Amino acid sequence: MRKVNLVFGTVYGNAQFVAQTVQEQLVATGREANLMTPETLSGFVPPEDELLLIVTSTTGQGDIPDDLNLWFETLRGDAPYLPKLEYGVIALGDSSYETFCNAGVRFDELFTELGATRIGELLKIDACETMEPEVDAKEWLSEWTKLIASNPID
Numbered sequence: 001m002r003k004v005n006l007v008f009g010t011v012y013g014n015a016q017f018v019a020q021t022v023q024e025q026l027v028a029t030g031r032e033a034n035l036m037t038p039e040t041l042s043g044f045v046p047p048e049d050e051l052l053l054i055v056t057s058t059t060g061q062g063d064i065p066d067d068l069n070l071w072f073e074t075l076r077g078d079a080p081y082l083p084k085l086e087y088g089v090i091a092l093g094d095s096s097y098e099t100f101c102n103a104g105v106r107f108d109e110l111f112t113e114l115g116a117t118r119i120g121e122l123l124k125i126d127a128c129e130t131m132e133p134e135v136d137a138k139e140w141l142s143e144w145t146k147l148i149a150s151n152p153i154d
């Protein structure tokens with residue numbers, strides 16, 4: 001089974017908690033899951049034979065949290081070509097903002113530009129709808145793990 005590299009961006013800790021919950025669920029299903037703290041992301045180019053899962057909230061007016069933005073900008077600048085990479089996105093936001101979950105959308109657009117393929121829907125978790133984003137994330141993750149496992153290379 002391919003390893004999952006988990007990357008998170010947070011301001012108040014919700015996305016980090018979701019990422020930790022996701023890691024635990026992945027490990028419980030026997031899959032290796034590497035939870036990367038933002039300060040370890042410098043120079044990290046997601047290996048194409050592993051999976052990438054981005055968990056990010058949105059801040060400001062549709063902005064990526066500071067802790068993750070540097071990595072985003074570096075990848076955008078370096079533009080590595082990653083045609084074999086498969087990834088997923090869990091976006092936390094608040095639908096009272098016009099820029100609902102925009103940080104997740106921007107990551108999705110970036111990795112599509114880099115040639116990678118998103119697996120499953122981009123999950124948007126609305127803080128107006130739930131106080132427990134990890135519950136939605138766990139439900140989504142069960143589907144996501146089925147999809148990734150259906151690839152013969154997994």
Ligand SMILES: Cc1cc2nc3c(=O)[nH]c(=O)nc-3n(C[C@H](O)[C@H](O)[C@H](O)COP(=O)(O)O)c2cc1C
Pocket residue numbers: 009010011012013014015016056057058059060061062063092093094095097099100101102127
């Ligand atoms: C100052 C501020 C700005 C925000 N801007 C946005 C936004 O532009 N779009 C959005 O969808 N959510 C926005 N949110 C909502 C957060 O993304 C949401 O509450 C999320 O659950 C926070 O997760 P975190 O604790 O990981 O940062 C904003 C929240 C705050 C406090």
